[in-house]
Amino acid sequence: MRILITGGAGFIGSALVRHLIRNTEHEVLNLDKLTYAGNLESLASIATDTRYEFVQADIVDQVAVSAVLERFQPHAIMHLAAESHVDRSIDGPSDFIQTNIVGTYSLLEATRAYWSKLPAAEKEAFRFHHISTDEVYGDLHGVDDLFTETTPYAPSSPYSASKAASDHLVRAWQRTYGLPVLLTNCSNNYGPFHFPEKLIPLVILNALAGKPLPVYGNGLQVRDWLFVEDHARALFKVVSEGKVGETYNIGGHNEQKNIDVVRGICALLEELAPQRPAGITNYADLITFVQDRPGHDQRYAIDASKIEKELGWVPEETFETGLRKTVQWYLDNLEWCQHVQDGSYQGQRLGATDFKDMIA
Template sequence: MRILLTGGCGFIGSAVIRHIIHSTNHTILNIDAMTYAASAATIESVATNERYRFSKTDITDSNALEHLFETFRPHAVMHLAAESHVDRSIDGPSIFIQTNMVGTYTLLEAARKYWLTLDKIDRDAFKFHHISTDEVFGALQPNDPPFTETTAYDPRSPYSASKAASDHLVRAWYHTYGLPTFVTNTTNNYGPWHFPEKLIPLVTINAIEEKELPVYGTGENVRDWLFVEDHAEALVKAIEHGKAGETYAIGARQPRTNLDVVTTICTILDELAPTPNGPRTNLIRFVTDRPGHDFRYEIDPTHAEHALSWKAKHNFTAGIRRTLEWYLQNRTWWEAIRANRYTGHRLRTTKP
């Protein structure tokens, strides 16, 4: 397939591109506006591959998108481009509305116009895959069952509200216009190339440098953690086998409290990079909780596992170990970001 993919220089998008180039025969056009969280280094290993192409394009630019559809002529779209940091959405929601809602609308319309020009065989085979989050479902209490594909929407932050709106747009374009769209919702991802403002890379880097490790509230908020390479594999299986009108909830069955996550990072780092200053758990500091902090997210991935013949391969401890080893070996990347591109100090404890 020729796949037009948005947001391919971000954390999850770049993992999808690397998986496609290394493990399939598909061709990729990566569309990315190269905002603060994008990094060309994430796709450097595949950038010269003959099946990879790149366009620096904003998904709100309808003329540019229409030109790219006409020239690349994709068989499928994988839409990952989004503003995704909850704390940033609280401080400045406007860009989240613009990118996540207006951008998704613009992409849908460009895809629909292109799709209508196709012959019947290509039109029937076309797919529009929208990648979303479990935060659109709101929050779970301790004894609630995990989210499924039929869980009612109940977003709590400007970020999750904007993603919920984009999900609804994608489904509306299927029901109203017949555009063959489907949605995947995922839980927290982690792994190499994760931008340093998010919980796991922030704690990892601070722990490497033996700085304080900030944890919101009491650290009891629960998240289901999915290794990014496992998610990338699931997304590629979805674009290959997913059906129009469907929803696939993708999770790892690996719930942990935020405090458990931080403690695990400290324990493994103490082994990988010992320090004479005592266990890194001594660096943990509890900080004031953020507004509207959802207590628990967890996904039941049963339907996706069966429909896509997929299951997460990494358990949390093994995935964290691989992640920590990567950050220890790639200091140049994150040191440059911390020094030159990112000066915030907020802590992210939800979705990538």
Template sequence: MKILITGGAGFIGSAVVRYIIDKTKDEVINVDKLTYAGNLESLASVESNNRYFFEKVDICDSDQLALVFSRYKPDLVMHLAAESHVDRSIDSSSEFIKTNVVGTFTLLEVVRKYWNALPDEKSKVFRFHHISTDEVFGDLSDSGGLFTETTPYSPSSPYSASKASSDHLVRAWLRTYGVPTIVTNCSNNYGPYHFPEKLIPLTILNALEGKALPIYGNGLQIRDWLYVEDHARALYQVLTKGKVGETYNIGGHNEKTNIEVVKTICSILDELAPNKFTTLVKYDELICYVPDRPGHDVRYAIDATKIEKELGWKPEETFESGIRKTVLWFIKNKSWCKRVLEGTYSRERLGAQLK
């Protein structure tokens, strides 16, 4: 099968590309604009494989997209290209609307025309898999509930609103035009090759350099953490086994507060890479609290019962095993981190002024 993946040079996208090339016989066409968060070094292990192809294309460019579809004639599409950092969306939302909403619309239109022109045997196999987030559901607050596939949408940030919009577009193209779509909503991902603007890689890299570890508000915000390679397996399972028109929630069964996550990382670093800063005894002494970001949701948590029962997927990593693997990866791959940080990102986080 030929699988076209948008955003395949990003954090989750690259994990999916590596999984498909390493674990299946399928071909991959990676379509990526290569924004600040896209990094082809994350695909160095597969770039020379004769089943892997790369096209530098913006999903907002319908003409270039159509040429890619015409050239490679994919059997399946996985749509991961997106602006994804909440802090950035609060600071400047326009790129999120452009990529996540207009880009998804543009891609859907190219796909609709492509799918309509396919012969019957290929059109019956074709699938458009849209990868989304649990943030579209909003805030569980301090309730004991979980997000299910039928939880009403209530996005809180420009980022989550843009992803909610893209989800609605995908479902509308199924109902109105018949385009065979599937949607997945995942919890917070972490793991190797994670761009260092998100909590876990930011904490690891700052700690290793003796820099402050900023925590928003009281640090009691809860997220369900999913190891990215578990997510990649789940996405492939949905693409190949999922039912058209269905939604599948993907979670790691690992609810942790932000402060728990940071303290766990500090503890692992104390063991694996004792600090070299004479004024400190342990890494958690670098923790500092900063004003909370606007509209910060208190709790996300996924009910992944449906994908587990219907498709047989379960996460293999616990948070304890996954976070240890992640910390080890960052310790061993400082050269990758250095090259990434030589770009436009300076590890600033909205609202993270130290006080």
């Protein structure tokens, strides 16, 4: 297949691109605007492969997207391009509305025009796979409830509201125009090449620098953690074997309190990086509780039984094995982290107001 991936320079997108190039024979075109979170250094290992191509473009630009579609002639589109950080959406929701809602609309319209002209067999085989988040469901108040594919939407932040809107657009384009779509909603991802504003890489890098490890509120918020390479395998499984019109929830079966995640990272660093910064007796001493963010969801947890039953996917990593791999990767790739933190991955230094110590 020829697969067009939007947002392929982002965290999950780059993991998907690497997976497809390394483990399949498919051709991949990565279309990415290269906002602050888009990092081509995350794709250095496959950048010269003849089956891979990168195009810098904004999904809001329907003319540019249409030109790429006509030239590349994809058999499938996997749509990951999105503004995704909750804190940034609270500080400035406009970009989230523009990219996640208007951008998805523009991409759908460009795709519909391209798909409508395909020969019958290719039109039947074509897939539009929209990748979304479990945050569209809001939060869970009990200890046993799980998000299913039929859980009503109740987004809490500008980010999750914009993703919920994009989900509705995708479903409407199937219902109204017959576009063959698939949707997936995933839990919190973690792993290599994660932008250092998110909880796990932020804690790792702050700890190594002897900086405070900020934890929102009491740290008892619960998240289901999904290793990003497991997610990439699931996404390919859905686009290649999923049933048109269906939604598949993808979770890691790894519910953890935020404070336990932070403590787990500290324990791993005690083992893997015992040379602590000067004046630090234990990494855990750096834990600092900070004011909770507005509208903070208390618990997310996914029921991933549908994708397991229908498509045979289960995560390979436990949280313990995945977190160890993640911490070790950051210790082994501090140069990549430095390029993100000083802005050189973009060819310019990010100002202090752009790169913030924020938490997932």
